[in-house]
């Protein structure tokens with residue numbers, strides 16, 4: 383059975399139209415606008431009739447260009463926003479109707495906001511959350527030990543949150559979101575602004591949390607490496623509408639036709655020679671010294687065929703078959719070039 387069910391969900395924001403007055407400014411202008419524009423609204427359809435399900439233990443990447451409606455969906459799933467129409471259920475609860483119980487079901491991490499107490503040492507923030515969520519002392523000790531271990535929090539437990547670096551704070555936020563052991567974790571751009579080493583630590587921790595603890599993860603991000611390294615499933619929305627919902631493997635298979643084999647030759651002469659007599663199935667190549675990258679369409683030939691073609695003619699130092707990156711295809715999808 384699905385842990386999350388979203389059915390024909392829509393969200394329309396109503397915003398006041400604001401006209402610029404040439405004659406007035408400041409408080410007078412604001413007052414005039416308040417009086418004259420009362421009742422004049424513009425409707426923004428942020429989410430338009432989307433449906434999907436997420437099973438327990440899934441890791442789902444939630445993608446879309448800026449303004450696509452991702453945060454709006456996450457806020458509805460978190461119970462912060464009420465849908466305009468359609469229905470949604472998380473672990474048997476309707477988020478906005480049963481906010482208290484729903485809060486026990488979910489952990490939420492917004493990369494750009496903090497839920498921790500700024501001036502308190504981190505361990506005091508966790509102690510407060512223990513009281514708020516009514517976690518028993520034994521459960522709290524076990525969970526804390528586990529989270530401190532996975533997220534490497536030991537050296538920062540005594541530090542006030544305001545003194546933490548962004549990477550340390552995000553690791554602390556993830557721990558805070560999971561302290562009450564919810565089955566679902568929503569993460570909205572958790573790696574924004576982080577350096578590559580910190581990103582990798584956070585990705586490894588999230589993988590471990592999913593595999594060891596079975597936490598279901600819904601992750602929105604603009605960093606496609608997050609998706610490639612954490613998620614098995616992918617949902618892509620654009621202008622509030624669903625444009626892809628399926629496995630990451632299927633996404634690669636269906637849309638990422640170009641694959642690449644990288645070969646290293648013994649000498650530059652051989653590398654240059656290959657450049658002049660490419661196997662016919664190779665669409666294009668890039669050369670960097672003795673390393674040559676051969677791009678091919680996997681629907682027309684296989685890695686084995688290209689590799690044997692090259693190895694029959696040359697002595698190779700190394701050969702690497704790479705997973706296709708989804709970055710190029712996702713950009714094409716955003717531009718409407720593939721559907």
Ligand SMILES: Nc1ncnc2c1ncn2[C@@H]1O[C@H](COP(=O)(O)OP(=O)(O)OP(=O)(O)O)[C@@H](O)[C@H]1O
Pocket residue numbers: 395396397426427428446447448449450451452453454455
């Ligand atoms: N509180 C709000 N009031 C009015 N319009 C809003 C509000 N929040 C979001 N919107 C609009 O709804 C649309 C979807 O915004 P949303 O923040 O959900 O997109 P997003 O996919 O999360 O974008 P990003 O990747 O840039 O964070 C946008 O057009 C945005 O301007």
